Amino acid sequence: MVPHFVTKERVLKVIRAAQLDNEITLVNFVTNHAARLFLILVLMSRSKAEYVSLLKTLKDNNFSDKALPIKFEKDGNGESLVWYWYSAPSSATSTHQASFVVPDWERTDKDSFESYQWRFISPTFGKPHPFRSQFHYEIVLPYFDVATKAVSEGFFGEVSKVQVHQAHINVRELDGKAQGDWVAVALKKANDNPELAEFFDKEANNLERLRSYKSKHLIKPIAAYEHRGDRCLIFPWADGGNLSEYWVSFTGNPLAGDHLRWIVHQVCGLFSAIEELHNSNCRHGDLKPENILVYVDKDKNQTLQIADLGLAAFHDKVTNIRRAANLPTQTPAGTSRYEPPEMDRERNQDQYKYGGKDLPPRSRAYDLWSMGCVVLELLIWLSYGFTAVDDFQKRTSYFWEPNNDNSNGYQVHSHVNDYIEKLSNRWQTGSACKDLLVLVQKRLLIVEVSDDNKSFPRHRTIASEAYRRMKEVQRKYYPVGTTDSGLAPGHGSDHQGIKSSLPPHEDNLEEFNGLVGIERKATEKKSDFQRTLVPGTQYRVNIKYEQRSKLNDTWESLSDNTFALQVFEQISWHQVRPLSGLRDSILCAKCSAITSITLFESECHVSEMQESCDLCGLLFHALKRAGIMPPAVVKLRQTGTTIGLEGGPNLLSIYIEPGHDIPPGRQIGLPRLPEPSSQEQLTLFKQWISKCDSTHGRCLRRHAGQDTSEMPTRLVKVTEPMQLLDSSRIEPCQYIALSHCWGQLQKHERFCLSRSNYSQLRERIDFDRLPKTFKDAIVVTRGLGIDYIWIDTLCIIQDDKKDWENESTKMEEVFSAAYCTISAASAKSSLDGFLSDRQPRPCVQLRMKNSRDLYVCSYIDDFHQDVELAEINRRGWVLQERALSRRSIYYTPNQVYWECGEGIRCETLGRLYNSKATFLGDANFPQSALEYYRDGRQLLIQDLYERYSALAFTMASDRAVAILGLQKRLARAFKTQAAHGSFATYFARSILWSRNQPTEMTTITQPTGRHVPSWSWFSKEGKIEYMHLEFEKIEWMKSDFKSPFARPSETLSDPTSTSGYGGDTSVFQGFARRMDISEEELTSQAIFDKNNELKAKDFRVVVIGRDKDEGMVDDGPNSPKLHVLVIRKSSSSPRENLYERVGVASLSPKQVLTQGFWVDVW
Secondary structure, X not given: OHHHHOOHHHHHHHHHHOOOOOHHHHHHHHHHHOHHHHHHHHHHOOOOOOOOOHHHHHHHOOOOHHHOOOEEEEOOOOOXXXXXXEOOOOOOOOOOOOEEEEOOOOHXXXXXXXXXXXXXXXXXXXXXXXXXXXXXXXXXOXXXXXXXXXXXXXXXXXXXXXXXXXXXXXXXXXXXXXXXXXXXXXXXXXXXXXXXXXXXXXXXXXHHHHHHOOOOOEOOOOEEEEEOXXXXXXXXXXXXXXXXXXXXHOOOOOOOHHHHHHHHHHHHHHHHHHHHHHHOOOOOOOOOHHHEEEEEOOOOOEEEEEOOOOOHHHHHHHHHHHHOOOOOOOOOOOOHHHOOHHHHHHHOOHHHHOOOOOOOOOOOHHHHHHHHHHHHHHHHHHHHOHHHHHHHHHHOOOOEEEOOOOOOOEEEXXXXXXXXXXXXXXXXXXXXXXXXXXXXXXXXXXXXXXXXXXXXXXXXXXXXXXHHXXXXXXXXXXXXXXXXXXXXXXXXXXXOOOOEOOOOOOOXXXXXXXXXXXXXXXXXXXXOOEEEOOOOOOOOOEEEEOOOOOOOOOOEEEOOHHHHHHHHOOOOHXXXXXXXXXXXXXXXXHHHOOOOOOOOOOEEEHHHOOOOOHHHHHHHHHHHHOOXXXXXXEEEEEOOOEEEEOOXXXXXXXXXXXXXXXXXXXXXXXXXXXXXXXXXXXXXXXXXXXXXXXXXXXXXXXOOOOOHHHOOOEEEEOOOOOEEEEHHHOOOOOOEEEEOOOOOOOHHHOOOOOOOOHHHHHHOOOHHHOOHHHHHHHHHHHHOOOOEEEOHHHHOOOOOHHHHHHHXXXXXXXHHHOOEEEEOOOOOOOOOOOOOOOOOOOEEEEOOOOOOOEEEEEOOOOHHHHHHOOHHHHEHHHHHHHHHOOOEEEEOOXXXXXXXXOEEEEOOOOEEEOOOHHHHHOOOOOHHHHHHOOXXXXXHHHHHHHHHHOOEOOOHHHHHOOOHHHHHHHHHHHOOOEEOOEEHHHHHHHOOEEEOOOOOOEEOOOOOOEOOOOOOHHHEEOOEEXXXXXXXXXEEOOOOEEOHHHOOHHHOOOOOOEOOOOOOOOOEEEEEEEEOOOHHHHHHHXXXXXXXXXXHHHOEEEEEEEEOOOOOOOOOOOOOOEEEEEEEEOOOOOOOOEEEEEEEEEEOHHHEEEEEEEEEEO
């Protein structure tokens, strides 16, 4: 494009105006070799000769357009303003750089040239240019029209249609596809996830190898690059959409002769592509109609192409990350419909769930099942149209279902068999469609799979065999030169006029040895012990062997310069720059000589630090806070953004002054935090919210315009006059929710809604009478431009039992529907407030010679310490408030944090990531658990409930209520019933909990009319843990107990409702047996909830589970155990068969008698 502007006539006119000698020589130099340099100098020039006169110097020093981008460096001693010009290396392998000096150039000259040059350096994609690139922030990409809205989203990221100038793309498949000067491509932008981004860098080279595949039915990546923090892939754009869209938009007769011929040829081609993949020891792993695209070439020929090849590796990375924490995973949303039954079988084998074993790699047979699903839907569409396909998809979540005989096996789904039978009756033998149907029924949708990828009868076929059979169908009905429709007699053959694209010469595909590692090889962390229940008179635990799922609890500190620059577009750097910048830092000789990314030596002698040096003093005090004092010698780890202890915490943060020319590895940050509730701080909050609103689809909810039923019963209007309002009287609106600690307050210090002041607060709320925490929350709410706030003490009538119980069950709706939650994490009571002055953050400014100034500060990005360990998070209600909130702003003594479904942001402009924290921070909790830990849901529940049981309550009876919103959300997500801390699907394990503290648990006195069963830990005060029973090694003794969830759902009661003994979930039936056990044995093998004063003969046990006796010796120390609930006769009822729980135990079968009787446990 540049030669179009740089003509000889225009260049000559500029050179003459600049009065330069050797006009013709310079004109030829510019038009042939230096058009871009010429335009840069013209743009820089305010007068005709100001910078254009440099052309002669550039020519004399052999600087042409090939030298771009130019790099500049000062002279060696840094005292002169002489700038050296360095050309780019002449080739990728060359390190030689030409250089010269332009006298009298100021920094502004250099900055201007550096800025303008990137406007004329635009990359070209395709061979022979590199597949992988990392582009400069200022470089201009050759895109003309980037769609403002993504056409689709997936586990990798979003896909957009982009127009690229044809001069900047060199891909043979796109020849002749330009519309004017532009070629359409698909731009896939990776999700903003630090783990996925790291994997992108690793796997982009592997994606390049995909271009070596031979089949024209595989769509291959064009380029991979990183630009302005975005990691992107470019693919050819499929004008025909995907196969599902093709079915919807097709207007002709799908059974027309040429169209059916084209269909058969394309299906044959797809199987040939899969054979090529499998021959190279790869699989796709995500075949579905949406991943089969209709590509239209320059001659309007249509070809079905398999897309997203290789991107399954990105899903496998997410799998590996999650499995490294010993947790199983789920395939991307929308994909599981086409997955084979063995995936479900593997996920439900306990040895893979939790037993410490790697999940076996997803086999190539996976793709054959998926293709069987796709071809069956294709046949339904051919026969009955898309309406029938849509109906079929709605009726079948999978193409398989569990066997009806409870054998843990699988079979083809009954609805699938119904459609196969229907199609079989429609198509007569001797037609292409009937042969395709037979292939699906007899060879593809087969549950049994061979172990060694070979073709056996009654097993699912392999790719080579499927392709061979497809070629037979193709040759049988559509030999070369035939125009026969391939239909059985009686079916029409209307001409569609569609051009077919046949797969030539694909019978003998070359083997491609690539991407072997694309198949899943999960790694799992294993621990070498398991705790069993062995208490004594004093609390103790025997450690033997444990294999449990634990989430990764490592915190990563991340930078986000793109977001930081957006913030500084709204906030002036001079308003927030450190006050220390008004004076020069006092530095010792060693610190004054710092010129590189490394500020300190890796081995640090604390005693050698200079007290008078600002930088040494900053590090010294950071080490002191970490407990390190002279004469210690420590090893430091240093990056461009942090300094920390080797193997220990971060000590210092390093920020660079804002600007667009940020060197790699540096981060922009706020060394000095804004004043609380200042305009600058509120502007930052609004940027957080705006970023979330505009880019985080999963965090969004219908803010304004949501249903009135989703609104809280009452809200506080923060605009004058402030008043309490019934939500039914206002339109659905945005509101803030406050999460706070009541604190240990005297009665006169509390400000609450009561029956006595209800009418008064509806008229007017006096702002000056409110506790400081409430005042501060209202100040922030107003600053964010929101008119309403929900505060529990002002929106629930505290002395009205009925209102309190009604409102306490609505916490899920209150926090999930809130526009944002404000957490007063720094306030220990409602009197404290959270908008308080903060201690200035120590900071040292370093003036660098060849870059922007650096600011070194104490490291304060510690969400775990500031939030998770804060006083507020010891409060029982807060766990569900955090989990149910879509996004939260946390006020802590050190700084403010933002948390949403995409992670945690700091007021310093840093980002934090922790896979364990992402669970509770999930905007749609527990969807991230479902997405990545499909079958780890029970351990998720256990981890949450164990954490919850350790939290404190002002009213102990709130223990059974303060988690109901969370329990309700979990039950809905897991599609099961829940009550009293137990879930129907996991009832057996959920009642095998034990005391996890040295002191006894105390029974909680419940409000009148509420009963919480003794077998529920909701009924007692204290910390619990669940029995650590090895998975896949427990046989649940369902003949010995009857789950209360087995009753019809309409009889199940809410734990807060009036529910005495009767037909509800507070009672379950168990077969009570005596024990043959000594008092000493009972003491050592049981854990009682309270101190035990009874004898062994007074107790009965209900057997809940039994160790499978695989390899165990009956009389040895590792003999199989019975895991039992220890019960006694109810002390509060005269009924003979009414019992209550007192503890749990693991007993030898010989210690439990065979005879017994049925009792009710409540």
